[in-house]
Amino acid sequence: MLGPLQVRRQDEELDLGPRQQRLILALLLTGAGQPVGLGHIIELLWGQHPPSSAVNIVHRYIGALRRLLEPGLPARSPGRWLQGDANGYRMRVTADQLDLLTMRTLAALARSQAEAGHHAEALSHFQMALALWRGPCAGAADLGALDQPAFSVVDHECAELAREATDQGLRLNDIRSLLPALRRMAESRPWDEALQAQLLLALSADGHQAEAITLYQDVRSRLATELGVNPGDELRTAYQVVLRPDPVRSGQSDPRTASPAASSPIAGPAAPAMMLPAQIPAGPTHFAGRDDTRRRIFELIDDHDANRTSTPVLSIDGIPGIGKTTLAIHLAHQLATNYPDGQLYVDLHGFDPEPAVMPPAEALQGFLNALGIPDSDIPVSDFARAGLYRSILAGRRILIVLDNARNADQVRPLLPGTPGCLVLITSRLRLTGLATTHSAHLLTLGVLTLKEARDFLATRLGARTSADPEATDEIIERCGRLPLALAVVAGRALAHPDHRMSDIAEELRAEHGSLDGFMGDDLDNNLRAIFSWSYLLLSPDAAHLFRLLALQLGPDLTIPAIASLIGAPTPDARRLIGQLVRTGLLTEHAPGRYRTHDLIRAYAQELVHRHEDGPGRRQAVRRLMDHYQRTAYEANQLLMPLPGPGPLDVTDGVVTAELHTPREVMTWFTANWPALRAVVRRRLRDGDTTEAWQLVFSLLQFWQNEGVWHEGVALIRECLPAVVAAGDDLGRAHMSRALAGGLFLLGDYEAPPHLLHEALELYDTLGRTAEQTVAYRNLAYVSHALKNSEEAVKQAECALRLATSTANWREQTFSLFFIGDVYVQLGRLDDALSHLDQALLIAQEHADSYLLGLHDWSMADYHEATGDLAASLARRGRALESLRELGWLVSVVETHIAWGDTALTLGDQAGARAAWHEALELIGRRRLPQAAEVQARLTRLDQAADLNVSSS
Structure with missing residues (x-):
């Protein structure tokens, strides 16, 4: 992986096949044994516009890779190496089988030895790790995947390894063995100024001043010509060391700690001697989860470091208690060494009661003090104060954390004006204004996954969680996978080491979904208090809406549903929704759909009973x-x-x-x-x-x-006894007919006739002729399924007569289609065509898309009966287009199945396989009988293919 992708079996290098197949394998190997989702694979191959057959193509490539890695592997066998599960696909590899893992093992050992003071041993392991690097990850350029994050992350990791190895070599004045790999890596990353700076220092330390000076001039020219910028601080500092190399060679100082900005001119008072603020609060003792978010943040920072055109501004938002501050502080500690001029931190109190919200001028004063400016030298005007702050930051590399921001206006004066720094912001709101004015990257945190939540508790409580996994999972779900709630429960568990996880689960269960189980002595860890800070910011009408949200009946709400809930016009509801979203009490998880976290809803539940x-x-x-x-x-x-x-x-x-x-x-x-x-x-x-x-x-x-x-049958079964008990004959008739239809779809052909006859009697008593039409048609379906075609036609003809008498054109058409379909199966093709033509005329008269699609379906069967399979296949395609447009899943699935059957009869095995795979994808996790049918077809097709291969 650390170079052009290569796979060897013993001493034989394998031919990895076409580009897309190589890309899939490369992506799986970057996961190093972790699952890679099908969606990520499709996005890698086709971006945002995959073909409709994308899933099938990926399946084929996966199968080809399995057979490549394990010759003779039986068809459809999962194999030993390339495995799939609900989370996607993964490659089973160990450190001795994958150079990426070997490199990581060696690098970890080197870092451990360096921390222990064993610098010679550390350098040796750094050299071995770096020697594994042959070029950019997987040869991404040759595979057409230069911008893929998965490969960029590995390249960034290798570059960081090279920088660490160079540091160690400079410390020991033993740099020569690292130079070849360092040169090649710097050539492959021409915009990585930090790496170019390390190469300058390494060349200088090895006596190649002329080459180092030439390299700097080349890099500076390239930056000016192609990006229109000057070299950054780190590269300029390294160049100064090249011009005065003795301190580095003698090990007297580390050039990276020098700050060329220390003497930068600033407006107002003379620039102070540089202080190194270190204001980041202590990080969490244990941190678990958020791996994808952290990876994305590191990629964004890496991109900015490579381009050096602007300061990366990352704004992390999410509901109260989601862990925004914890993540930001954790990231700040991880990144602190990359910002040698210090770290600034401020809690802006954006969602505290109004008087406590910190004005930007106050935050600026605190930052300026931390940077060495006394109060007497800080300007009075907000504009001048912000200008002084930006001037001092110019040319420095400082990490700035702006925690708990109220809005973009509170943040803007605190942003640097030049590249080099990093800004991490947390807020309950999505600060879209910063994305517009400062190209900020907006990251929204959701609740933890089940695995992340388990890890969260395990890092704090140890073996207690694994000793009772069921109770642990119950606790996680009762906490709604909200990090703050989990932290409160973990704190309670630590305070009572004699309590088992089942005891804690029982305590939460006894609170019946209230917030009483999440009360802490510290207000910062009190969920009710934290939610109240947002609630108190609401207007009276928005607070009224928030309380009523506790009454919602589903997992989320739309704007019309919310307007109905409060009995207000839609524009008023939209305005109030905006307030709730801005305070983090409501989240728009999909366009136009809003939901609250379970624990926030529990808070609303308390309020609605108190105030409504x-x-x-x-x-x-x-x-x-x-x-x-x-x-x-x-x-x-x-x-x-x-x-x-x-x-x-x-x-x-x-x-x-x-x-x-x-x-x-x-x-x-x-x-x-x-x-x-x-x-x-x-x-x-x-x-x-x-x-x-x-x-x-x-x-x-x-x-x-x-x-x-x-689910539909379950609802009807709940309704039917109630309408019977209420003496509602019309309701009983409709529910009996509906239950018959549901059972029929589930493959029960015995109960429906009795239910339908019961419905017919009730309809007759009530004089509901139109409803009798539908019941007779339903009876015809059941009789046909029971192989009684003659009775089925009679019942359909009865339905047709009733529909004609009531001028119900849609029911007329349904009955004509049904009779035509039965006649096709009986071989009475002239009679069939006559009925289908009548149905077509009605469908065309009313321009009904569904009925026209049904006509194409029926004509496909007719053409197949006449032996014209090509015409049948064309009709299936037309029917499929109509039904897709309507969004009727079951009909689309059945059309795919029939299309595949016809394609196979024509000898198109690939077409049949694609159609059946598409049907399976559409069925998904629904418990439809067609799933077994489709799987059986695919199995037979695979068996036939294997038989042909063995015969040849």
């Missing part, structure tokens, strides 16, 4: 439920209106979502499915059975076409 009366809470919940109920009704009418109940009257102040296309409808249903199920169950709990079953009716088309069949 019972009638007000009940009215807010009813408005919210009416929002979902009315939007679901209108969405279903746009999706596929069937004979059924009309819209309910809704409470004043209810806002519905604006949906315009079937795809928008399916997207809305999918995103709000958890909340819709919660509304049904809340209606049943409140005794509102009519509203409950009518909402279920509005959801039928969605869950049937989205494939969430088990």
